[in-house]
Amino acid sequence: MSPKGSRGDRPMVPPADFRSYYGRPVVRPAVWTHDVAAYLFTGGLAAGSALLAAGGDATGRPALRRAGRTTALGALLASTYFLVADLGRPERFHHMLRVAKPTSPMSMGTWILSAFGAAAGVSAVAEAAPLLPAPVGRLITPLGTAGQYAAAATAPALATYTAVLLSGTATPSWHAAYPDLPFVFAGSALASGAGVGLLGAPVSQAGPARRMAVLGAALELYGAHRVETSKGILSEPYTQGRPGRLLRAGRALTALGVAGALLGRRSRVVSGLSGLSLLAASLATRFGIFEGGMASARDPKYTVVPQRERLARRAAAD
Structure with missing residues (x-):
């Protein structure tokens, strides 16, 4: 019998928690290793450095241009290594260039990486023009400038296509974060590029890098906040365990990096420490996002x- 004044029967047991057979995952976790997480970081670093180089050249700051060009090429080579390591055999990268499939983020990413690499390579080689014979130097300098701006034009796609790649999988917490991951990755790329500028240029030339740091930090922190708070239960993997520690460290390092960039305008040491902080923040953020998605799949x-929950909402609406 129901208690006096109550309507219907009271549930006698609490709602059951879901358990799969033997605790096995329902969705197969991605087979990616931490090479992919490193690829996320180096790709963003290459993109941010290319934008830094273009900004340094456009504003007459040769130290910024030089730091951006050389870092863009170095980060690109590292990205290629990590991508090939994940693919398992080098020829697989070549085979992916046989076709261009707009519906495949991996296919588009391979083409973006290749186009960016050609432009960034020419741009970086042009930095050696003063060491070359005069006729060769005069020829390669304008080619380097053209390559530099071509790399900068490709950089936004390089910085954000990996967000599309992750969110296009069935991994629950990556897929749920598809509207916000591009903000995280674009901001992280800008912040890491700013870190290169703060490390590689004197404070008198670091103005564009400081502005990049503020913009990148704002985008990254906004996107990360959305990822960690607006996805319901699918935000949990980003706030717990190793992913949570990495993302919290990323936020703290980003804040320290921006503060150092703004307050250390006259100090080469503070500016350099700020650059290191921003680079470390970008690394922690990329690995935190990677680890969070993998945890949600397991x-x-x-x-x-x-x-x-979706079925319940649909039934209630009907």
């Missing part, structure tokens, strides 16, 4: 509970 509740 736990079956992050697949089933959101599905049940």
Whole structure:
């Protein structure tokens, strides 16, 4: 019998938690290793450095241009290494260039990386023009400038296509974050490029790098906040365990980096420490996002509970 004044029967047991067979994942976790997480970082660093080089050249700051060009090429080579390491065999990268498939982020990313690489390579080689014979130097200098701006034009796509790549998978917390991951990755790329400028240029030439740091930090912190707070249960993997520690460290290092960039305008040491902080923040953020998605795929509740919630909302609407 129901208690006096109550309507219907009271539930006698609490709602059951979901458990899969033997605790096995419902969604197969991505087979990617930490080479992919490193690729996310180096790709963003290359993109941010290319934008830094273009800004330094456009405003007559040769130290910024030089730091951006050389870092863009170095980060690109590292990105290529990590990508090939993940693919397993070098020829697989070549085979992906046989076709261009607009619906495939991996296919488009391969072409973006290749186009960016050609432009950034020419741009970096042009920095050696003063060491070359005069006729060769006069020829390569304008080619380097053209390559530099071509790399800068390709940089936004290089910085953000990996966000599309992650969110296009069935990994629950990556897929749920598809509107916000591009903000995180674009901001992280700008912040890391700013870090290169703060490290590689004297304070008298670091003005554009400081402005990049502020813009990048704002985009990154906004996107990360959205990822960690607006996805319901799918935000949990980004706030717990190793992913949570990495993302919190990224936020703290970003704040320190921006503060140092703004307050250390006359100090080469403070400016350099600010640049290191921004680079470390970008690395921590990329690895935190990677680890958070992998954690959500390993736990079956992050697949089933959101599905049940969607079905309940649909039933209520009907």
